Amino acid sequence: MDLHVSLAGRGDLAARIYRQVLDAILDGRLRPGERLPPTRELARRLEVSRNTVAAAYERLAAEGFLEGRAGAGTFVGGGRVPGRTTPADPAGKGPAGAPGRTGAHRAPGGVRPRPLWRSLPSPVRDDAQAGPPYDFRVGVPDPELFPLATWRRLVARELRLSAVRTAGYGEPAGHAGLRAAIARHVGISRSVRAEAEDVIVTQGAQQALDLVGRVLIEPGDCVAVEEPGYPPARLLFRSLGARVAGVPVDAEGLRVDAVPSAARLVYVTPSHQFPLGVPMSLRRRAELLAWAERRGAVVVEDDYDSEFRFGSRPLEPLQNLDRDGRVVYVGSFSKTLLPMLRTGFLVAPASLRPALREAKRLTDWHGDVITQAALARFIDEGLLGRHVRRAAREYAARRELVTAALRRDFAGLLRLVPSAAGLHVCARLAPDAEVDVEAALARAGTAGVRAESLAGYCGGTPVQRGLVLGYGAVPAGMIEEGLHRLAAVLRPS
Structure with a gap:
């Protein structure tokens, strides 16, 4: 791997090489097992003596950060490296206490985005993460059907x-x-x-x-x-x-x-x-x-x-x-x-x-x-x-399970909004139902159930309350139990 080392500033060259390689190991840019450039090659690129690079490598090896393998080269050590929030400043960066890096990022300040980009909300869910057992997320198809x-x-x-x-x-x-x-x-x-x-x-x-x-x-x-x-x-x-x-x-x-x-x-x-x-x-x-x-x-x-x-x-x-x-x-x-x-x-x-x-x-x-x-x-x-016809049959069965459970287990709480397509259904809160939907969904999460609030789809002050339930990510055999758990947290105690 090519390794960038800056020799700008004053001080001992071997110490600067040591410090920058150490920083790269501590903040994760160099990972355990990665091979470093040979001392001769790095010395040639930096236009320093080979002994200077060798001294830096030897110090890192003595501290357990590098290890040499006969006939193979020098590698980042495989042992666990204690983490730290602020890696040391590169040599020559400035006087002690000057701002350095925090992880892979520069210190706060500097260039900022337009105010609009700081005001946009972050997503409330991360679809890259595995869902809970009873996952009623909206807009997620079943990968098993692919x-x-x-x-x-x-x-x-x-x-x-x-x-x-x-x-x-x-x-x-x-x-x-x-x-x-x-x-x-x-x-x-x-x-x-x-x-x-x-x-x-x-x-x-x-x-x-x-x-x-x-x-x-x-x-x-x-x-x-x-x-x-x-x-x-x-x-x-x-x-x-x-x-x-x-x-x-x-x-x-x-x-x-x-x-x-x-x-x-x-x-x-x-x-x-x-x-x-x-x-x-x-x-x-x-x-x-x-x-x-x-x-x-x-x-x-x-x-x-x-x-x-x-x-x-x-x-x-x-x-x-x-x-x-x-x-x-x-x-x-x-x-x-x-x-x-x-x-x-x-x-x-x-x-x-x-x-x-x-x-x-x-x-x-x-x-x-x-x-x-x-x-x-x-x-x-x-x-x-062919795939759509097969998937539609499966989703139709799941949809029937969801709508039946809503009518049975959520009577007096939710009113199903009529629809005839898609991978989700919506149910509005009954006018006389006294339920804090957001608090109930938080409790549902501890019971292994994920669902979404209708209020989350409103750009302004929500004028409608209710739930939006997807059935693409949840297996048919888990729908009734998942909705039973959801009903339990929605019902007033």
Whole structure:
């Protein structure tokens, strides 16, 4: 491993080398078992005598931080190194007591982000961590349902040597085969009117929203979102400098009469509103499109989880009803497959395509070509449709268990919000129920149950209280016991 050592400043050279190698070991940049450069090589790079480097190494070895292996070299010792919060300052840094490093970070102060980035809330959950036994997180699919063997075969096929040899920078809009496959897929399954040239492949739906925001939003512009709604979208638009206005939702979806007249962009989830689950009525869809045409606004239609339907026939998407080129349709494979694949897409009107492609190029040039090519084959060979049908049967069974338990065990406490799609359900607190939802969820955590509060999806003061329960991450056999435990902590003692 290349090791950077600075000899700036005054003092004994061997002591400075010793101190900087020691700092690298103590703060974890050099890990146990890692090989250090030979003394001759490091001396040549630093333009010092070999004896100088050897003296530093010998001192570290005597203290147990390094060990020599005959014929192999010098390595960081494998023993446990006592941790400390502030590694010693590099030699020559300054007088004793001068600020140094704290771990791998510089001392407080210095460069700071814009105030906006200090004000954005941190996520309340960490999806990278393993969940509790009874995990009712929202928006998490079951990885056990993912067809891993099939996916491994498709990826291996795309990683053949001939493909790697010809690989260069890809098309910013995404793999041509995947764009065509997505256009066919959403055309058949969702009646979206799209050709391959209308599709831009993104790193999940969140990047699709980011690209739309970059292209359309000026600092100070008004963006309307549903209230309650999807927090990552709300925070993203805020990060772009928008004034975000929450618009109430009722049994027909977004209340178009409450959308601010100054709104430049309206973000909606009409297939099944997130997180309540209600679909936007056909009347409201027509009203929203007419409003957007009058105001010269853009509607972003997030059609999340639309593949998993368990009831009535879905209404036409806004994109299909749009005749003025004002709807950007956004989708993702995070819930149908796995979030870690980070593959989403948008279908854009012709007037926005050049700008969105350029925004994608400037953001990250293009996504993972191997994953995109494998997904194109996965769709074209009918494997996605097969997987969705299999997963939908499993999720339908879990959904039935959740809704039955809510009606049985939570009577008088919660009222289920009608919905017919997705991987979660929402239940509002009954008007006369005296329950501190947040405190109850904290107690549920000690019982091995994780669920989410409806209040967490509100941008302002919550006007609705209740629970949002996902069933993608919890096995069917654990649903009834998990909800029984949750009911126990919600019931007043």
